[in-house]
Amino acid sequence: MVKIEAIIRPQRMDEVKATLDELGVLGMTVTEVRGSGKQKGYTQHYRGAEYTVNLIQKIKIEIVCEDSEKDSIVNAIVKSAKTGEIGDGKIFVTPVLDIVRIRTEERGINAI
Amino acid sequence: MQSNFSPADTAWVLVSTALVLLMIPGLALFYAGMTRVKNVLNVLMQSFVALSVVSVLWFSLGYSLSFDKGSTPFIGGFNYLFLNNVNQETFTLNGTSITVPHILFMSFQMMFAIITPALISGAIIDRMKFSAYVVFIALWSLFIYSPLAHLVWGEGGYFVGKALDFAGGTVVHISSGFSALALSILLGKRKLATNEDSRPHNLPMTLLGTGLLWFGWFGFNAGSALAANGLAAHALTTTHLAAATAGLVWLLIEWLTIKKPTALGFASGAVAGLVAITPGAGFVSPLSAIIIGAIVPMISYSMIKLKNKLGYDDSLDVFAVHGCGGLWGAVATGIFATKNVNSAGIDGLLTGNSSLIINQLTSAFVAAGLGLVGTTLIYYIVKTMFKSARVPDHQEQIGLDITQHGEEGLVLDK
Numbered sequence: 001m002v003k004i005e006a007i008i009r010p011q012r013m014d015e016v017k018a019t020l021d022e023l024g025v026l027g028m029t030v031t032e033v034r035g036s037g038k039q040k041g042y043t044q045h046y047r048g049a050e051y052t053v054n055l056i057q058k059i060k061i062e063i064v065c066e067d068s069e070k071d072s073i074v075n076a077i078v079k080s081a082k083t084g085e086i087g088d089g090k091i092f093v094t095p096v097l098d099i100v101r102i103r104t105e106e107r108g109i110n111a112i
Numbered sequence: 113m114q115s116n117f118s119p120a121d122t123a124w125v126l127v128s129t130a131l132v133l134l135m136i137p138g139l140a141l142f143y144a145g146m147t148r149v150k151n152v153l154n155v156l157m158q159s160f161v162a163l164s165v166v167s168v169l170w171f172s173l174g175y176s177l178s179f180d181k182g183s184t185p186f187i188g189g190f191n192y193l194f195l196n197n198v199n200q201e202t203f204t205l206n207g208t209s210i211t212v213p214h215i216l217f218m219s220f221q222m223m224f225a226i227i228t229p230a231l232i233s234g235a236i237i238d239r240m241k242f243s244a245y246v247v248f249i250a251l252w253s254l255f256i257y258s259p260l261a262h263l264v265w266g267e268g269g270y271f272v273g274k275a276l277d278f279a280g281g282t283v284v285h286i287s288s289g290f291s292a293l294a295l296s297i298l299l300g301k302r303k304l305a306t307n308e309d310s311r312p313h314n315l316p317m318t319l320l321g322t323g324l325l326w327f328g329w330f331g332f333n334a335g336s337a338l339a340a341n342g343l344a345a346h347a348l349t350t351t352h353l354a355a356a357t358a359g360l361v362w363l364l365i366e367w368l369t370i371k372k373p374t375a376l377g378f379a380s381g382a383v384a385g386l387v388a389i390t391p392g393a394g395f396v397s398p399l400s401a402i403i404i405g406a407i408v409p410m411i412s413y414s415m416i417k418l419k420n421k422l423g424y425d426d427s428l429d430v431f432a433v434h435g436c437g438g439l440w441g442a443v444a445t446g447i448f449a450t451k452n453v454n455s456a457g458i459d460g461l462l463t464g465n466s467s468l469i470i471n472q473l474t475s476a477f478v479a480a481g482l483g484l485v486g487t488t489l490i491y492y493i494v495k496t497m498f499k500s501a502r503v504p505d506h507q508e509q510i511g512l513d514i515t516q517h518g519e520e521g522l523v524l525d526k
Contacts, residue, residue, distance in 0.1 A: 044311070045370045047380055047416050047429060051311055 001096040001109065002070050004063045007035065007089040008081040013059050019080040020063075025073060027112065029062040039087035058089060064096055064112060114202050118211035124340035125212045125220055131331025132223035136163055138324025139227060142383070143234045145317030146376070146428050148310060150511025151238050152521035158233035158245060165246060166226040166253050171195055174225055175218050177258035179205070181267035188262045192218075205265075206272050208456070210338055220335060225261070228284045229253050232487075234428030235292035238302050239508050242516040244494045244501040251493065252291065256486040260287050260479055275475035276449055276458055276468065278347065279336035281391025281441040282479045289435020290483035292426060298491045301425035303505055315375050322379040326355055329386045333393040343454055347393040350401035351386065354393075357405030358385025365413050380433060384412045387437035391472075392445035395457040400448035407444070408437050439476055446472035 008016060010032070020028065034055040041054030065073055074091055082088055101111040140159035147155045166174070176192035183189060192198050195218065203214040210217060229249035236245075263270045264277050277283055304310055312318060333351040337344035362381025363373040388408035389401055396404065415432035426432070446469030449460035459465040495501045502508075507515035514520060 045366070045372065045374060046311060046376055047374075048366075048370070048413065049416075049420055051309070052307065054307075 001064060001099065001112065002067055003094050003096050004061075004065065004070065004073055004077070005092040005094070006061045006063075006077045006081070007033065007058050007091075008061065008077070009083070009087065009089060010057055010059050012081045012083070012088075015080045016061065016077055019076045020073070023072060023076050025063060025065070025076075027063065031060045031062075033058050033060045037087075037090075056087070064099060066109065066112065116209050116211050117202050117213075118339070120340040121211045121338065122213065122216060124344065125216055125335055125338060128331035128335025129216070129220045129223055131328045131335065132220070132227070133328075135223075135325050135328035135332065136160070136227055136230060138321045138328055139230055140321070141317050142321030142325060142379070143237065143318075143428055145314040145319075145321060146234075146312040147237050148511070149313040149522055150513055152313065152513065153517055153519060154242065154512035155233070155237050156521075157242070157517065158237075159230040161242075161246060162226050162230040162249055165250050166229065167222060169250060169253055170218075170222045170225050174253055174258050175221065177254065178225070178261040179218075179221070179266045182262065185268055185270035186263060187259050188266050206267060206269075212338060217338070220338075221261075224280055224284060224332070225253060225257055228257055228280075228288050231284070231288035231430060231434055232292045232295060235296040235426040235430040236299050237427045238512065239502050240299060241498055241501060241503050242512070244498045247497060248295075248490055248494050248501075251490045252487065255490065256287060256291065256482055257283070260482055263478065264475060271471065271475045271478075275442075275471040276395055276445050277391045277442070277475070278394040278445075279333045279390045281387070281438045281445070282475050285387045285390060285434040285438030286442065286476055286479040287483045289431050289433070289438055290480040291487040292430035293424075293435060294484045294487040295491060296426040296431075297424050298488065299501060301423070302427065303508055312376065315379075318379055319375060322382055325383060326352075326386065329355070329390075333390060337394055343394050346398075346453060350393045350396060350398055351389050353398055354389035354401045354405030354408075355382045355385040357402045358382060358388065358409050361406050362409040362413065365409055380412065380429070381409045384408045384433045384437045387434055388441040388444065390438070391441045392449060395445055395449040395454050395460075397448070397450065397453055400444070404441065404444045404448065408440050411436050411440050435480070439480070442472045442476040443469065446470075 034057055036054055039056060041052045044051045063073060077091060098107060099111040100107055136159055140156045144152050144155040172194055176190055177188045180188035180191045198214050198218050200213045200215055203210055229252050261283050264283050329351055330348050334344040334348035337347055359378045359382035362377045366373050366377045385405040385408055388404050412432045415436045416429050419426060447461045449457055449468060450463045451457055451459050458468045460468050503515060
């Protein structure tokens with residue numbers, strides 16, 4: 001079991017969600033996050049005074065799946081989230097030791 | 113009714129009074145959109161509370177000190193105390209027969225008295241105790257606004273017939289702008305962390321305020337004709353043209369310097385244009401109004417850049433927009449005024465009279481000086497009364513809505 005953690009542009013969220021729906025991915029957790037990276041910040045002007053926004057709004061999608069599904073899901077996210085410009089985000093894949101479905105107390109694969 | 117009573121003039125000044133009243137919520141929204149969400153109610157209240165405080169003062173003492181003929185040309189007397197002798201009859205002011213009821217003129221002027229100290233609040237947002245602010249504007253209204261209104265407009269006032277101020281460029285904007293400069297320096301800067309996000313929290317609110325100010329300013333300037341006549345129509349036109357031009361020029365400056373025309377820049381420009389045309393609205397031609405409106409953004413924008421270098425914290429640029437804009441308006445009136453527009457006016461530099469501009473500068477310096485010195489004195493009185501005029505640092509961090517008013521402006525979590 002792995003956890004796929006994708007940081008994407010907020011503007012691409014609807015497209016990514018549609019692609020994941022198509023793929024039959026049911027479970028995910030989505031949070032609004034802010035972060036910094038190569039994109040750096042951007043400058044805004046208020047009456048001539050500069051303000052640099054260096055923590056940029058992103059969306060984080062977390063999906064836990066079986067190892068065999070990993071590549072298709074990662075590819076689907078890359079395909080739908082990509083614009084080719086700096087700031088498209090990153091995907092992290094990490095192993096998951098255990099899962100518990102709270103309602104039934106099922107564990108492991110059965111709880112996905 | 114007396115023979116000179118005019119129903120038409122009275123109707124127009126009644127409407128104008130309501131228009132100027134609407135500028136106070138307009139100003140409140142204009143400022144509040146530029147603050148952070150944790151201080152939005154406090155900033156709104158700094159304008160709204162002036163409605164209550166100054167109205168009661170104006171009724172009891174302020175109007176009399178401003179407009180009654182005093183024993184000197186520098187301050188009014190006590191004949192209009194508690195609106196004694198201010199009734200439904202028409203009256204005469206400095207030899208001019210006023211065709212609306214005296215009590216209406218008093219109310220119209222009350223709206224000007226309310227908005228003037230409220231203008232100062234933009235310079236000191238996010239850090240002044242509400243209690244100290246209330247006492248400050250009360251003392252300011254009595255000891256700075258009333259003497260100045262008397263000097264420029266009052267019966268037998270020193271500058272009457274010498275300097276021109278159609279609707280309050282000197283009395284309202286120079287006085288509040290220079291007072292704002294003094295108070296922001298005396299009170300000190302906001303305690304902001306490095307690169308702390310102090311961006312305006314709601315610019316649509318600021319633009320709504322700008323719209324209300326622009327709308328209300330028609331009453332402020334055109335209403336100052338005190339008649340439903342050609343001069344009122346002229347003042348409305350010059351007012352609108354100056355605001356329109358100034359908004360556009362501010363956008364152009366930003367287009368050239370930072371490559372992006374901002375909404376806040378447009379709002380700032382429009383208000384600066386309205387400020388600059390105020391003293392000359394009923395004395396200068398429409399073309400002059402456009403020139404006045406085109407120049408004021410250059411002055412105010414440069415002043416803001418200079419402020420950022422100097423580092424004092426006139427948070428919402430009251431000095432740059434109202435102080436400097438008002439000063440330019442006073443000078444511009446001395447340049448562009450012509451009796452062709454208003455036979456009751458005085459010719460300016462372009463019409464071959466160089467004495468007006470000297471008097472304009474003198475009255476402007478008196479207003480600026482009174483604002484700077486008076487504000488400093490009142491600040492120390494208030495500081496002594498309340499131990500400190502500022503809220504403690506930890507309260508500043510939490511925000512003034514919770515610490516001063518015990519409520520939140522926008523509750524975002526359900």
